[in-house]
Amino acid sequence: MFTIGDFAQYGRVSARMLRHYDAIGLLRPARTDPVSGYRFYEAAQLARLNRIIALKDLGFSLQQVGAILAEEVSVPELRGMLRLRQAELEAARTAAEARLAQVEARLRTIESEGRMSADDVVVKRTGTVLLAELSGTAASYGPEDIGPVITPLYTELCRLLETAGVTPAGPGLAYYEDVPEPNGGSGRPAEGSEGKDAIVVHAGMVITEEALAKAATAGATSGRPAADTSGRPGTPTATGLGFDVVTLPGLDSAATVVHRGPMSRILPTAQNLAHWIDANGYRSAGYARELYLECPPDQEKWVTEIQEPVVRA
Secondary structure (H helix, E strand, C coil): CEEHHHHHHHHCCCHHHHHHHHHCCCCCCCEECCCCCCEEECHHHHHHHHHHHHHHHCCCCHHHHHHHHHCCCCHHHHHHHHHHHHHHHHHHHHHHHHHHHHHHHHHHHHHHCCCCCHHHCEEECCCCEEEEEEEEEECCCCHHHHHHHHHHHHHHHHHHHHHHCCCCCCCEEEEEEECCCCCCCCCCCCCCCCCCCCEEEEEEEEECHHHHHHHCCCCCCCCCCCCCCCCCCCCCEECCCCCEEEEECCCCCEEEEEEECCHHHCHHHHHHHHHHHHHCCEEECCCCEEEEEECCCCHHHCEEEEEEEEEEC
């Protein structure tokens, strides 16, 4: 037998809570001294206490907890309920962290307005590269929508490349396109159109033809896909290895700047680049590309080159 204080300690709850559970009939003491009124509990009652706390954490009221326990919820059933609640809480935490990151990014943008040096931006040509890639669709071009799409794409792409024995020949490079219109058209959505903010996300890794040919298996493609003569990316070609390959033409003129830190905080860098482009007589000619120069486990140490295609205004 344990005193109420000892039992509360083992159960990691308060004695006040145990007295309340006793009062409502949810967890009665094993024995109550008729003279002193002291409550005593048995170790076996910890199992019921654990179920009470677990069900409370799932969001059930104490009245509902009592009804559930009266039906003797099995351990597998309770485990399943807890796993579901755990997934819900993790999803809520991830969403809250994403919102916090966007608030921080907006704050940094406001704080850094007008402080970007012209020396931070370099206008240059970029070279044509062969990419192994996976693609997906994001709800918008915002970091809060891009992140949940591009991160798993890169995780899966790296796994597929390792399985195929293809060693990347350069850093990751992401590029974006508008979702093609149903009639086969393309281009940015018309002003005032609704439901057309979605974009295609291409998560790529630079590879060589030699590495691809070496890894080619039955049904795999090892040739270089032809680039579009208009300067747009070539059509991605299936390899039979789980990923596509595409020739990504270089940009004749790209305003580039280095972003340091996680991509969730790219907004200040992107908007400062926009100010520079406008102030120096250029205009944007499409979505910026992202060249991931350094991607250690600590995202605070990431180094990414933003490459925005530009033309003279």
